[in-house]
Amino acid sequence: xxxxQCVPSLLGALLSVDGFDQSLDLRYLxxxxxxxxxxxxxxxxxxxxxxxxxxxxxxxxxxxxxxWVVDPALALD
Numbered sequence: 001x002x003x004x005q006c007v008p009s010l011l012g013a014l015l016s017v018d019g020f021d022q023s024l025d026l027r028y029l030x031x032x033x034x035x036x037x038x039x040x041x042x043x044x045x046x047x048x049x050x051x052x053x054x055x056x057x058x059x060x061x062x063x064x065x066x067x068w069v070v071d072p073a074l075a076l077d
Contacts (some may be wrong), residue, residue, distance in 0.1 A: 001024055001030045004024070026048050027051065028053065033055075042071075053058055053069050054068045
């Protein structure tokens with residue numbers, strides 16, 4: 001799998017699974033639908049070694065209105 005899109009609560013659960021970060025060859029992680037905490041975003045970007053993008057938009061329409069590429073150096077939760 002090279003692309004993963006999920007909600008932040010699922011991302012947190014996946015990151016807590018032993019070996020999850022070693023079982024993928026991700027290039028992009030897209031995360032939206034709820035609040036993505038910077039600590040989780042930075043942890044994912046570093047551990048998964050991929051471009052991590054925080055998405056925002058009206059959930060009821062599944063539209064992404066804005067996005068932000070996570071800078072792992074900004075882990076300030």
